Amino acid sequence: MTQLGMTRPAMTQAGMTGAACAGIAPRDRFDAVVVGGGPAGATAARDLAQAGRSVLLLDRAGRIKPCGGAVPPRLIEEFDIPDSLIVARITAARVISPSSRQVQMPIHGDGFVGMVDRETFDEWLRARAEAAGAERRRGTFERIERDADGTAVVLYRPGGAGDLVRVRARVVVGADGARSAVALQCVKGAARIPYVFAFHEIVRSPDRPQQDFDGTRCDVYYGSAHSPDFYGWVFPHGPTTSIGLGSAHKGFGQRAALTALRRTAGLADAPTIRREGAPIPLRPLRRWDNGRDVVLAGDAAGVVAPASGEGLYYAMIGGRLAAGAADAFCRTGDARTLRRARRGFMREHGQVFRVLGLMQRFWYATDARRERFCSICRDPDVQSLTWTAYMTKRLVRARPSAHLRIFCKNIAHLAGVVSA
Numbered sequence: 001m002t003q004l005g006m007t008r009p010a011m012t013q014a015g016m017t018g019a020a021c022a023g024i025a026p027r028d029r030f031d032a033v034v035v036g037g038g039p040a041g042a043t044a045a046r047d048l049a050q051a052g053r054s055v056l057l058l059d060r061a062g063r064i065k066p067c068g069g070a071v072p073p074r075l076i077e078e079f080d081i082p083d084s085l086i087v088a089r090i091t092a093a094r095v096i097s098p099s100s101r102q103v104q105m106p107i108h109g110d111g112f113v114g115m116v117d118r119e120t121f122d123e124w125l126r127a128r129a130e131a132a133g134a135e136r137r138r139g140t141f142e143r144i145e146r147d148a149d150g151t152a153v154v155l156y157r158p159g160g161a162g163d164l165v166r167v168r169a170r171v172v173v174g175a176d177g178a179r180s181a182v183a184l185q186c187v188k189g190a191a192r193i194p195y196v197f198a199f200h201e202i203v204r205s206p207d208r209p210q211q212d213f214d215g216t217r218c219d220v221y222y223g224s225a226h227s228p229d230f231y232g233w234v235f236p237h238g239p240t241t242s243i244g245l246g247s248a249h250k251g252f253g254q255r256a257a258l259t260a261l262r263r264t265a266g267l268a269d270a271p272t273i274r275r276e277g278a279p280i281p282l283r284p285l286r287r288w289d290n291g292r293d294v295v296l297a298g299d300a301a302g303v304v305a306p307a308s309g310e311g312l313y314y315a316m317i318g319g320r321l322a323a324g325a326a327d328a329f330c331r332t333g334d335a336r337t338l339r340r341a342r343r344g345f346m347r348e349h350g351q352v353f354r355v356l357g358l359m360q361r362f363w364y365a366t367d368a369r370r371e372r373f374c375s376i377c378r379d380p381d382v383q384s385l386t387w388t389a390y391m392t393k394r395l396v397r398a399r400p401s402a403h404l405r406i407f408c409k410n411i412a413h414l415a416g417v418v419s420a
């Protein structure tokens with residue numbers, strides 16, 4: 001993030017005429033208004049404040065984001081997440097096929113999957129953005145209007161009720177999650193993002209070891225009984241556990257499937273703490289900006305990894321890239337700089353998203369294919385490449401012989417030469 005040589009009041013006034021500011025008090029004029037205080041918005045607000053921008057972080061608040069809470073070590077390192085927020089370290093996964101065959105996938109070395117509780121994680125990120133200089137306000141974004149000189153005026157309802165408040169922004173970061181109101185109002189194509197609807201329950205973890213539950217292991221259930229097009233999961237968080245599933249099929253009975261999954265996972269009698277659901281976007285938008293002064297980040301931009309549904313790391317990276325693009329826009333006034341957010345993201349992660357998208361479309365299509373997919377997961381090279389790619393967020397290029405063997409196995413499975 002570039003540091004600017006200007007003082008904050010000088011920048012706040014930059015580019016504003018007296019006429020354009022009329023009716024809006026100086027305390028309601030910002031370089032950037034970030035809508036949404038989830039991981040994407042809190043990251044963007046912090047980075048912009050650290051770059052010397054005057055920032056409003058506007059969040060609706062009042063609801064804990066439904067989420068499995070699994071994060072890779074790269075997120076923890078890159079975003080300086082303290083150990084105190086990691087409520088569990090997972091050191092293995094177990095994949096369960098439609099015919100109930102099990103594949104153990106241990107993580108070798110010192111690798112792990114971190115677990116965060118969104119209630120504390122998101123609040124900590126917002127507080128960190130505030131400590132960096134962002135102003136926090138609670139309110140629900142309603143719409144963007146234009147001032148006399150065309151500058152964005154963001155209208156929000158404080159605390160979700162009361163009279164609308166107007167704040168002026170040279171740039172708006174839309175980080176208000178799936179089905180983002182900012183995206184729907186400002187960015188072409190936002191209404192066409194496909195979604196998986198994910199539903200989970202937070203239950204109390206068993207206090208004694210059980211046959212089907214291990215507090216250091218994530219379980220991933222494949223099969224049309226759990227989901228016709230996605231998967232079911234059991235993610236332990238220490239004293240609590242997230243158990244859930246997702247599907248894009250409207251007619252699929254998620255609640256009944258989850259009740260069955262709880263039985264299968266040995267968690268039927270675990271006390272339920274919360275029960276909640278939310279959409280997971282399945283495809284990044286083609287544009288993340290409006291070509292003028294709005295840029296999107298995170299779920300608002302449709303950025304969740306296909307096949308896995310992993311969105312936290314990508315939301316924070318998206319928030320960082322959106323902040324960089326918004327800062328460059330404030331500095332130059334050139335709206336083309338806003339495109340840098342998507343371009344930078346796709347350069348780094350586009351290939352992973354394409355590969356995962358293909359995987360989801362092919363391997364999650366039928367139980368027969370899911371069975372074969374689980375069978376491929378037995379291969380130690382597949383396991384090693386999967387974990388390395390998850391933890392480092394890079395496609396692994398090492399060991400060409402392993403890639404070749406996996407490729408041949410894939411072809412053999414696809415051609416039906418080998419059975420599950």
Ligand SMILES: Cc1cc2nc3c(=O)[nH]c(=O)nc-3n(C[C@H](O)[C@H](O)[C@H](O)COP(=O)(O)OP(=O)(O)OC[C@H]3O[C@@H](n4cnc5c(N)ncnc54)[C@H](O)[C@@H]3O)c2cc1C
Binds near residue numbers: 139280315
């Ligand atoms: C059930 C489920 C399980 C998941 N499990 C995982 C997982 O294990 N690991 C993983 O990496 N990802 C997981 N994801 C995906 C992950 O939760 C999201 O990708 C991530 O939260 C996106 O972050 P975000 O900041 O873009 O959006 P969000 O986290 O949705 O944050 C959006 C913020 O905007 C605010 N907001 C919304 N509308 C308005 C408005 N009009 N005005 C003001 N504020 C507003 C909300 O209050 C919220 O704070 C899961 C998702 C679901 C639904």
